Amino acid sequence: MHELGITENIVNIALAKAGEAEATKITQINLVLGEMSGFVPDCIQFYFDSLSKDTIAEGASLHFESVPTQLRCRNCSAIFHPQDTLWSCPDCQAQSIEITKGRELYIESLEVE
Amino acid sequence: MKRIEVIQNIMEANETIAGRNQQLLDRHRVFAINIMSSPGGGKTSLIVQTMARLKGRLKIGVIEGDVASTVDAEKVQGEARAVVQINTRNMPESCSLMAAMIESALNEMPLGDIDLILIENVGNLICPSEFILGEHKRVVISSLPEGDDKPTKYPLIFVDADAVIINKMDLLPYLDFDIAAFRGSVSGLNPEAEIFQVSCKTGEGMEGWCSWVLEQVGSHATER
DSSP: OOHHHHHHHHHHHHHHHHHHTTOSOEEEEEEEEEGGGOOOHHHHHHHHHHHTTTSTTTTOEEEEEEEOOEEEETTTOOEEOOSSSSOOOTTTOOOOEEEEESOOEEEEEEEEO | OEEEEEEEETTHHHHHHHHHHHHHHHHTTOEEEEEEOSTTSSHHHHHHHHHHHHTTTOOEEEEEEESSOSHHHHHHTTTOSEEEEEEGGGSSOOSSOOHHHHHHHHHTSOGGGOSEEEEEOOSOSSGGGGOOOSOSEEEEEEEGGGOTTHHHHSHHHHHTOSEEEEEOGGGGGGSOOOHHHHHHHHHHHOTTOEEEEOOTTTOTTHHHHHHHHHHHHHHHHHHO
């Protein structure tokens, strides 16, 4: 729903970093996207194709590494991946939960020429 | 072919502006609360009722975020020291307020003459959870007709909330909303969150909420 702004940021960061490295072409952008972050890769790709036009990022492929949601039980400290939307601890059934992974949203690296 | 390590948060641009907004607010000793809920949850009613109760005690400004219209700005106009309406329809994103929109709105606010800014976000439980604005506290309203399962369906917005308001308490006799279950799932996700049960229509529970607001504004003012 709000991928346009995010994609603008991706293009800006990639162009700045590639510029610093004096690259002439960006061939791939490696992104890390938490499962909970609510961004849709296809949608980011769609905006990217139009926003990167006529820049050195045009035609670059976007690679998404998805990070599954990981939760920690505040009661017994068990670490688990939720099976459904009901977040309860598989060990002690407590519903007191902390999100430990799955909110990531960053550019990990660029491949350039 | 060369690989460049980046490790840069994609939300950094928004977070940088949000930080700037907060510095500006702090310089003027203005406290800001970001109010979020689904459409119809009672954000505008809460703002109107809060202003009515805190009249004479706090000078309140309002920033209204909506996809379109000035309907809400007109509703809060009477009691507010200043109102700025943001319409997100023509912005790159329309589903949430973002820090840059608040930055422009703050330029139009008489910050020297305001103690508290109530920011009414766009009605949505998903997108606003991704964007900080520079606010000091984040408040989520959940109203009884929405059902008691919202924290389970939209956990992120509850995880980051400083306070959660259960609104439309006057409808409790007519609905199957399990207050204990709702409170349990909010506390499970976020043990620190304050939970208030209110009805903006009857005024039930508004005193507790308003005391909390006064307390937050007071401790912010003495911190600086």
